[in-house]
Amino acid sequence: MPAPTTRPKLLTPRDAAKVLGVSYPTLKRWIYDGKLRTVKTQGGHHRIPEGEIDRYLYRPLQKIGYPERRGSFRRISARNQLVGRIVDLKVSGLMAQVTVSVGGQHVTSIITAEAVREMRLEKGQTVAALIKSTEVMILRV
Numbered sequence: 001m002p003a004p005t006t007r008p009k010l011l012t013p014r015d016a017a018k019v020l021g022v023s024y025p026t027l028k029r030w031i032y033d034g035k036l037r038t039v040k041t042q043g044g045h046h047r048i049p050e051g052e053i054d055r056y057l058y059r060p061l062q063k064i065g066y067p068e069r070r071g072s073f074r075r076i077s078a079r080n081q082l083v084g085r086i087v088d089l090k091v092s093g094l095m096a097q098v099t100v101s102v103g104g105q106h107v108t109s110i111i112t113a114e115a116v117r118e119m120r121l122e123k124g125q126t127v128a129a130l131i132k133s134t135e136v137m138i139l140r141v
Contacts, residue, residue, distance in 0.1 A: 010047035
């Protein structure tokens with residue numbers, strides 16, 4: 001009996017733009033310019049596979065220039081918000097350790113186990129690491 005095939009999760013352009021931290025018109029331009037691969041629905045609407053989003057969230061270890069690296073940052077007030085994917089999640093007692101892959105680098109945050117439950121965090125989810133001074137907070141995006 002063949003193993004069941006799992007279909008990749010597909011996002012709407014608006015949801016993909018939110019995850020990537022770009023405007024909806026920018027994402028549509030990427031689609032029309034062929035920079036972002038999409039799947040069309042029967043109604044002709046674009047859907048973006050999660051793997052395509054990962055190409056912009058995760059970059060293998062390589063030398064990345066400063067201007068390109070700055071493109072991975074999103075600004076909120078005076079803080080930096082880095083969007084990435086949860087690669088490790090350890091919950092023990094009252095505390096939890098969340099490791100997020102952002103541009104090929106790992107950012108680790110220690111948060112409460114209750115916060116993990118409230119946000120329903122799971123390995124593989126897209127989240128944002130909010131960097132403030134010496135603290136790293138996790139936001140579900």
